[in-house]
Structures are given as structure tokens and as C-alpha cells.
Amino acid sequence: FRMGEYIGQNEAEKRIFRLCGQDESRHLGFGVMHLKYVLENEPWRREEIHCYLDKIEGVLMTGPSEDPVSAALFEALAILMGGGKNNFDKGIQMSMAVQRKRVNEYMHRLQVAGLGDRRQRMHPLLRPFLDSPKN
Numbered sequence: 001f002r003m004g005e006y007i008g009q010n011e012a013e014k015r016i017f018r019l020c021g022q023d024e025s026r027h028l029g030f031g032v033m034h035l036k037y038v039l040e041n042e043p044w045r046r047e048e049i050h051c052y053l054d055k056i057e058g059v060l061m062t063g064p065s066e067d068p069v070s071a072a073l074f075e076a077l078a079i080l081m082g083g084g085k086n087n088f089d090k091g092i093q094m095s096m097a098v099q100r101k102r103v104n105e106y107m108h109r110l111q112v113a114g115l116g117d118r119r120q121r122m123h124p125l126l127r128p129f130l131d132s133p134k135n
Contacts, residue, residue, distance in 0.1 A: 057123035103129035
């Protein structure tokens with residue numbers, strides 16, 4: 001939804017994406033609290049949860065080099081985010097900034113849920129997007 005807000009062509013589109021993002025954040029909050037509950041009440045499931053995260057992070061990191069559809073989508077979004085094909089590099093930079101924010105928010109949610117140790121297990125292609133841990 002954040003990406004949609006960036007590429008929205010007018011204020012109405014941007015507002016729709018912003019409101020959708022707010023709604024989705026409520027779902028994420030519920031999920032984080034549920035995960036925290038599971039870890040606190042069924043600690044033996046910790047490794048199981050890490051295995052699920054290993055799988056999904058691997059799927060998420062299947063990128064443009066492995067999939068022509070992903071490549072086309074990535075290029076289209078970079079063009080839209082940059083404001084046209086002449087600003088492709090700007091769009092790539094914006095896309096990378098969104099990815100950095102996404103990965104850091106993901107890590108923050110995992111820490112809140114009690115999976116701060118995920119930082120060490122995170123998919124190697126996601127790790128470069130992580131900011132240094134705050135002490």
C-alpha cells in the first residue's frame with residue numbers, strides 16, 4: 001500500500017492507498033500480538049515458526065533475475081516511482097528505500113513478538129537492508 005501511495009497519480013488514489021495501509025496495519029498489529037501470545041504460551045513452537053519464516057523469506061527474495069514477471073513488475077514500479085522512464089535510477093533508489101523500510105519494520109514486528117533472534121537467521125538477501133540494531 002505504501003508503494004501504491006508513492007505511485008498514486010492524484011490525491012484520491014494516494015488517499016485510498018494510505019487508508020488501505022492504515023487498515024492493514026491493524027491486521028498486522030493483531031498478528032504480532034497473536035504471535036507473541038503463541039511464543040509465550042507454546043515456546044516449543046519457536047523453531048517451527050522460524051521454519052515458516054525461512055520459507056516465506058526465501059519466496060519473497062525470488063526476484064527479477066529469477067522471474068521475468070517479477071522483472072517486468074519491478075521495472076514498471078521503478079518507472080512509476082521515479083516519475084517516468086527518464087527517472088528510472090531515481091525510481092530504483094526510491095524502491096530500495098521502500099524495501100529498506102519494509103525489512104526494518106518486519107524486523108521490528110518480530111522483535112515485539114519475541115523473535116529478536118530472527119536477525120541472525122534472516123535470509124541473506126534481506127540482511128543488507130537491515131539497519132544496525134539499536135541498543
